[in-house]
Amino acid sequence: MLDIPKAQITRWLPELQQMEALFKRHADLLEVKQEALISAAEHRLPLYSATMKGYTPGRPTVLMTAGIHGVERIGSEVLLAYMTTLLSKSTWDPLYQSLLRSVNLVFMPLMNPGGMYFNTRANPNGVDLMRNASIRAETPPPMLYGGQRLSRRIPWYCGQAGAPMEAENLALEAVVKRLSHESPFMLSVDCHSGFGFRDRLWFPYAYRKRPIAIIDKILALKLLFDKTYPNHHYVIEPQSRSYITHGDLWDYLYKCHKNTHSSLFIPLTLEMGSWMWVRKRPLQIFSAGGLFNPIAPHRRARVLRRHLLFFDFLCSAAAAYEHWLPGKNEQSTLTAAAKSIWYSD
Numbered sequence: 001m002l003d004i005p006k007a008q009i010t011r012w013l014p015e016l017q018q019m020e021a022l023f024k025r026h027a028d029l030l031e032v033k034q035e036a037l038i039s040a041a042e043h044r045l046p047l048y049s050a051t052m053k054g055y056t057p058g059r060p061t062v063l064m065t066a067g068i069h070g071v072e073r074i075g076s077e078v079l080l081a082y083m084t085t086l087l088s089k090s091t092w093d094p095l096y097q098s099l100l101r102s103v104n105l106v107f108m109p110l111m112n113p114g115g116m117y118f119n120t121r122a123n124p125n126g127v128d129l130m131r132n133a134s135i136r137a138e139t140p141p142p143m144l145y146g147g148q149r150l151s152r153r154i155p156w157y158c159g160q161a162g163a164p165m166e167a168e169n170l171a172l173e174a175v176v177k178r179l180s181h182e183s184p185f186m187l188s189v190d191c192h193s194g195f196g197f198r199d200r201l202w203f204p205y206a207y208r209k210r211p212i213a214i215i216d217k218i219l220a221l222k223l224l225f226d227k228t229y230p231n232h233h234y235v236i237e238p239q240s241r242s243y244i245t246h247g248d249l250w251d252y253l254y255k256c257h258k259n260t261h262s263s264l265f266i267p268l269t270l271e272m273g274s275w276m277w278v279r280k281r282p283l284q285i286f287s288a289g290g291l292f293n294p295i296a297p298h299r300r301a302r303v304l305r306r307h308l309l310f311f312d313f314l315c316s317a318a319a320a321y322e323h324w325l326p327g328k329n330e331q332s333t334l335t336a337a338a339k340s341i342w343y344s345d
């Protein structure tokens, strides 16, 4: 399946080996599927999904993804760390065993294996997968990093106008469609790093500043999180408050879902505040990936345990979605509150 010499993978893509070892160690607990084979120069790399065994259509679903930008390796590591905890707990912790009977969990920890192999943000075709969907910003985005069609040699390349999405994105789209079809409620979280001093949880849209229609449900989820973990450290806001982009994949997947399903899908992005790591260790900007990943071992360990509670919260919130989703009489109040919190400026 893998035609790159093992020594090369060990050196350039250890995350793939770590993930495959985890899959192998827990073969009895995971359903692993190769969703695509990605061309990387003369090689082919697998793009996997892993579903917790016991998947049952009709249950709420949580989809966790990472590694869409190949340089943001910490996202994949954070997700693999969570899977390690979850897989262990599922064998002995009655709370987790009960949770896993009420929610479907699907993981895609290494979405851009070719980009990670070459240590590039883009995929091996030079396309930024998070600028590649067929959705254009409503107002002009920032020059270049909002997405550009000038050249694949410049970062943030959207791909050619009118071309199909890249293979990695088509694979993710197929998984989202499959899950949407079978889930009355779906939450997703996509792990990134490289922006800001704080950990942010973004929700759509990236393509426009106007609020998303389900803003009342998103505020209800935020209030549940605030109430459950009053000391959490996340900034929760629409991505458009940080910047507008062309081609955002989650904007696109959300809209596709909305147009074809009556069920609810809330896609979130975890944007880890990597500038904190650089501020504490400025010289790391000279090391490969130093802008996007914690380098000091103690800091890396801290980041790997920093998001476990939030991921747990997402799973529990999905399992109990009927409990906290606003009823008809609360929707207008929550919508008005959300507009004043997030969209009044």
Ligand SMILES: [Zn+2]
Binding pocket: 068, 069, 072, 191, 192, 193, 194
């Ligand atoms: Zn990213």
